[in-house]
Amino acid sequence: MAYIQGESRNQTSLFPVSIDEVIPEDHLVRVIDAYVSRLDLRVLGFDKAIPKGNGRPPYNPADLLKLYIYGYFQRIRSSRRLEAECQRNIEVMWLLNRLAPDFKTIADFRKDNATAFSATCRAFVQFCRTAGLVKGDLVAIDGSKFKAVASAxxxxxxxxxxxxxxxxxxxxxxxxxxxxxxxxxxxxxxxxxxxxxxxxxxxxxxxxxxxxxxxxxxxxxxxxxxSTESDARMMRAPQGMAVAYNVQTAVDAENSLIVHHEVTQEGDDRKQLEPMAKATQEVLEQPNLTVTADAGYSNGEHFQACDDAGITAYVPINRGNNIEDPTFFGRDDFNYDQQNDRYQCPAGRFLPLLQLNKGQRIYRANANDCGSCPLKHRCTKSRYRSIKRHVHEEAFERMKQRMQAHPEMVDARRSIVEHPFGNLKQWIYGNGRFLLRQLKGARTEMALAINAYNLKRAINVLGVRRMIELLA
CATH class of the missing domain: 1.10.287 (Helix Hairpins)
Incomplete structure (x- = not known):
C-alpha cells in the first residue's frame, strides 16, 4: 500500500493561493489584528505613532505591537527569535503583511515604549468592562516573585x-x-x-x-x-532566596482577568494592600470595591485606609501573640475599656496606657498589682504584665469580625488569583525569569505578558468570532 503523497515542489498553479486563504477565519492572528487596529497608538504614547515628513520611513508601531503580542502568546520573547518568525512563520507573515524587521528594530521598539505598553493594558481592561467580561464585584490581590536577569x-x-x-x-x-x-x-x-x-x-x-x-x-x-541590576532585590521565593521582583496583580472574580498590576521592589506584601486596592478602584471607576488577599497583606494601617476609601477588604489577620509563653493569658483574655483607654486583666486589675512606640500603644500593669495577683503564674514571669495595642486596633477588630462572617473568602481568593500567576509563569515565562534588566524593563515585559494573558482569556470566554465582532 502506497503512502499519502503531497504535491510536487515544482507544481505551478494558474491561480496561486494567497496567504489570507491559508489563515482560518477563526484564527488568533485575526483577533490580534482587529485588536491593535482599534487602538489609538498616538493617545497611548507609542513612539513614531506620527511619522515624520522626511527621512527614511519607520516601521508602523502597530505592526511591531502585533508582533510582540503574537510572540508573547507563543512564548517567544527574544527579539532575535521574533526576527526569525517574520521570515518563516506564515501566521506572522499574514499579521505583518510580510514585513521582516531586524532584531534591533524589534528590541528597540520594546525598550522605547515601556509606558505605552502599560497604557495598552489599561485600554484592554476598559474594553473588557464594556464587553461585560469584568464586573468588579470582587477582586483578589496577590503577589509573586519573578526572577531578574542578575545572578545571586x-x-x-x-x-x-x-x-x-x-x-x-x-x-x-x-x-x-x-x-x-x-x-x-x-x-x-x-x-x-x-x-x-x-x-x-x-x-x-x-x-x-x-x-x-x-x-x-x-x-x-x-x-x-x-552589581549588574541595581533595581532588583534579594527576595524569599518558593525555591529559596533569589534576585527578583515582586509582581502584584488584582484579578477580577468574574473571568479571572487581571485588571491592574504592578512590579515592585518590596520583598513581601505587607505594604501592598492599600496601593493595589486604590489603583484597582480607580481603574474600575467604582466608589465602592470588595477585595480579598492572603495573610501576607495583614496591615492595620492599610485596613483603616481601605475602610476610609470605601474598600471592603477580606484579609486573614496575621500578627504576634504578645505573650511570653503559649500557656499564658493572651491578648484576647484582656478586656479593653475604650472609655478610659485601658485594659482589664482576667484578675480584674487594670493596665493603663504607658507610652506610644512606633505605631503601638503600650499598656502596663502596676508592679504591686502583679506581685500580689493569684493568677500571676499564668500571666507573666516578669514583675508586671504589659499589652501592646495597635494604633489601628479597631481596624483589626473589624477585619476579624468580617473574616469570621465570611470564611469562604479564603478559598475564593485562592481560586481567583493563583490561576493567572500559574499561566504567566508557565505559559508565558517558562522558568519565571525576566529578560530585560532594571525595574523599567521588568515592567515592560510584565505589561506585554499580562496584555497577552488577558487577550487569550477573553478569547477563551467569548470565542474568536465574537471577539472580532466586538473589536470591529
Missing part, C-alpha cells in the same frame, strides 16, 4: 560586607601576630617578610574596599545592592 552571586548586602570585613580583620591580625612572634624568637624559621607584607597589603586594600562599600550604602540608605 552579584548580590551585596551590608550584613555580608560586615561579616567579610570581620574575617579580613582576623586574618590581618593573625599575620601581624606571626610577625611579632618571629621578632621575639630568634630561633624561629626565617620569615619572608616581603611576601607577608604583600599579602597584608592585598588584605588591607580589600578591607578598605569593603569599608568604602558600607559607607556608600549607608549614605544611599540601602541595605543590599545587585
Amino acid at each position: 552571586r552579584r548580590h551585596i548586602s551590608t550584613k555580608h560586607l560586615k561579616r567579610d570585613q570581620e574575617k579580613l580583620d582576623r586574618r590581618i591580625a593573625k599575620y601581624l601576630e606571626d610577625l611579632d612572634c618571629a621578632d621575639r624568637d630568634e630561633n624561629e624559621e626565617v620569615v619572608d617578610r616581603s611576601a607577608v607584607k604583600t599579602v597584608l597589603a592585598k588584605l588591607t586594600a580589600k578591607r578598605d574596599d569593603y569599608l568604602t562599600c558600607q559607607a556608600l550604602m549607608d549614605e544611599l540608605q540601602i541595605t543590599q545592592f545587585i
Whole structure:
C-alpha cells in the first residue's frame, strides 16, 4: 500500500493561493489584528505613532505591537527569535503583511515604549468592562516573585560586607601576630617578610574596599545592592532566596482577568494592600470595591485606609501573640475599656496606657498589682504584665469580625488569583525569569505578558468570532 503523497515542489498553479486563504477565519492572528487596529497608538504614547515628513520611513508601531503580542502568546520573547518568525512563520507573515524587521528594530521598539505598553493594558481592561467580561464585584490581590536577569552571586548586602570585613580583620591580625612572634624568637624559621607584607597589603586594600562599600550604602540608605541590576532585590521565593521582583496583580472574580498590576521592589506584601486596592478602584471607576488577599497583606494601617476609601477588604489577620509563653493569658483574655483607654486583666486589675512606640500603644500593669495577683503564674514571669495595642486596633477588630462572617473568602481568593500567576509563569515565562534588566524593563515585559494573558482569556470566554465582532 502506497503512502499519502503531497504535491510536487515544482507544481505551478494558474491561480496561486494567497496567504489570507491559508489563515482560518477563526484564527488568533485575526483577533490580534482587529485588536491593535482599534487602538489609538498616538493617545497611548507609542513612539513614531506620527511619522515624520522626511527621512527614511519607520516601521508602523502597530505592526511591531502585533508582533510582540503574537510572540508573547507563543512564548517567544527574544527579539532575535521574533526576527526569525517574520521570515518563516506564515501566521506572522499574514499579521505583518510580510514585513521582516531586524532584531534591533524589534528590541528597540520594546525598550522605547515601556509606558505605552502599560497604557495598552489599561485600554484592554476598559474594553473588557464594556464587553461585560469584568464586573468588579470582587477582586483578589496577590503577589509573586519573578526572577531578574542578575545572578545571586552579584548580590551585596551590608550584613555580608560586615561579616567579610570581620574575617579580613582576623586574618590581618593573625599575620601581624606571626610577625611579632618571629621578632621575639630568634630561633624561629626565617620569615619572608616581603611576601607577608604583600599579602597584608592585598588584605588591607580589600578591607578598605569593603569599608568604602558600607559607607556608600549607608549614605544611599540601602541595605543590599545587585552589581549588574541595581533595581532588583534579594527576595524569599518558593525555591529559596533569589534576585527578583515582586509582581502584584488584582484579578477580577468574574473571568479571572487581571485588571491592574504592578512590579515592585518590596520583598513581601505587607505594604501592598492599600496601593493595589486604590489603583484597582480607580481603574474600575467604582466608589465602592470588595477585595480579598492572603495573610501576607495583614496591615492595620492599610485596613483603616481601605475602610476610609470605601474598600471592603477580606484579609486573614496575621500578627504576634504578645505573650511570653503559649500557656499564658493572651491578648484576647484582656478586656479593653475604650472609655478610659485601658485594659482589664482576667484578675480584674487594670493596665493603663504607658507610652506610644512606633505605631503601638503600650499598656502596663502596676508592679504591686502583679506581685500580689493569684493568677500571676499564668500571666507573666516578669514583675508586671504589659499589652501592646495597635494604633489601628479597631481596624483589626473589624477585619476579624468580617473574616469570621465570611470564611469562604479564603478559598475564593485562592481560586481567583493563583490561576493567572500559574499561566504567566508557565505559559508565558517558562522558568519565571525576566529578560530585560532594571525595574523599567521588568515592567515592560510584565505589561506585554499580562496584555497577552488577558487577550487569550477573553478569547477563551467569548470565542474568536465574537471577539472580532466586538473589536470591529
